[in-house]
Amino acid sequence: MPANTDAAELRELLAYVNNCWDDERRALSRQMHDSLGSSLTALTMHLGLLTSKLPQEPALLDRAAQMKHLLHTIIETNRAMQHKLWNDKLEFLGLRVALGELVAQFGAEQHLSARCSLPEDEPACPRGHRVVLLRAAEEGLRNVALHARASSIDVIVDDLEDSIVLMVKDDGVGLGDAGAHAAGADWPGRHGLRMLRERAVFLGGGLSLTANNGRGVVLAVTLPKPPVPA
Template sequence: MSPQEQHQEHHQQDTLRSADLSDLLGHVHTCWDNERRSLSRQLHDSLGSSLTALTMHLGLLMQKMPQEPALQDRAAHMKQLLLQIVETNRQMQIKLWNDKLEFLGVRVALSEAVEQFGQQHKIAARCSLPEDELSCPRSHGIVLLHTLEEALRNIIAHAQATEVDVIVDDNEDEVMLTVKDNGVGLSGPVAAALERIGDKFGLRTARERAAYLGGTLTLSAGAERGVTLTMVLPKPPAS
């Protein structure tokens, strides 16, 4: 076998290994998504229901208890603790799996993620979405939401931004997510931090998930400042 033929064979083997690895990562992410969804449902159906019932029972007991300040204060403290646990459980459910994606659709899930991000971090967060629900498979919706959440986390961690724009375009062939910020951009220590923490782990995972669906994820410097993240996911052919 000539050196050229050996090189071609090695290249083909590398290509096959890369394809196998991409398929494996896609399978792992799908399994992990299903597991997170199952855990979230268990927290809601079991723990959530029990906590709600406890809160109601405690409220009834407080109505029947003697009106002694010490007893009422202790019961009120217990009720407050229960309410805090209920809220913590709700937040854990959302972090594991955003049910709005399934029950209300991708459009609502993306819009509310941007709105909550802006309110929580006091950042001007704007969202431009199609008027109608996105016409894409469930797998695309999961990757869109995951990538948006990861992009917003990176903005808080590295960008020092005051404004964020999220744009979703949906056409016959593909769906595209664009996230722009007006932060410090890709130069200097922030770029190294983004490469080390965001891109190497969170955004790299999002890039691999996009690639598994035949898409791409890119980061580029903004026109004047900041960073623009763009993810394009092709739609599967109609059956």
Template sequence: MTEPAHPQPDTAAVASTVPVVDRTAELTEMLGYLAACWDEERRLLARQLHDSLGSSMTALTMHLALLTQHIPAENQSMRDRSAQMKQLLAQIIETNRKMQLDLWNDKLEFLGLKAALAELVPGLAAAHGIKARTSLPDEDVSYTRTQGVVLLRCAEEGLRNAAAHARATLVDVILGDDGDQVMLTVRDNGAGLPQHSCADELLASTSCHGLRLLRERARFLGGSLQLRSQEGGGATLCMTLPKAAPAA
């Protein structure tokens, strides 16, 4: 009795998918590398703003204070002008501080991911007029700089999307670590995913560049990014990265 012939794979079709897979991997690697370079440039620029402009503004404030001491008490107009200059310098220093923080969170580098998230989440939530809560592990486990930056970017993107698109009023940012992998979850009480849209479509949508970039950066580090609706409303954005991530 002759055995039925098994269908042979279409070798041409299989061969044609190999370059696509290889090309996708190459693009993911290149995008991850470019994003890491971009972050490093932002870090260096923030450091220059701190070391150069920040130091100069502080020195000017001190010089102005010394000059103010020599203004005669009866010269009220000069004292008023000095007060205006002092106020202007204070505004410039505060603007410079905010620019540095937008570019790079120094707490990530010097104090760890927990401290960086503890500063980022309430500040960003207040700027968008929403309430945010953080749940962080008791101990701050060591992560690579690249991992920390990507996790911070995930928190930023999740908070911005929750406020701008989901019209959420409350956001929970949760950092978990089971020893093998780290998970950053942003959960909101907003409108949830758009009707007739699925999470995979949104993560691949050409109109969601922030989410697409996050997904590729997670893939570059051997992890993943998931977006899903919650029962009763709201959405959850979750990034998972292996602790033993590829070198970046």
């Protein structure tokens, strides 16, 4: 069997596995929201009712306040885990909202300047494209947080006529030893980027990692838009 046929079959298998992972993450996030989330909300209501009926003794009221605080912490942790598993805003509010909130939250958490340049209208692309673009932004920001030592980042989406491009730019320390791999052949130790590259290639696009004008890195994902049915 020709090597290019083997590569195509492996890429198709990898795309199938990634889609399965996405579906499992989405289902688990929804289950946590519908089951665990509703149960925690009910517990909050019951605790509030019980607290209102308690004797006004400082020890009891203090214990009730501790329980309320603990319950609130569990609820927030559950929400964070849901969001980490699957960003529902992508499907319900669109790519623009999901990316905008992702970048704003990243800037606040990392204490750096985070800017987001998005098209005025929601990009017209399939769900699979939107998932890959959001995953690319998440991976790009994760790498900035772990390696770049940057003071600012820019996430840019260009909605072109026949393709959609997402770029994550930082002003950090640059590629270093990874410069030789900027063309995209191999990125040792960058399994997340390699996985994204395979997903982009399967959709007919590509992923590149290049220097940002001598300082920092530009991660770019380009995906072609499927033809509009006649």
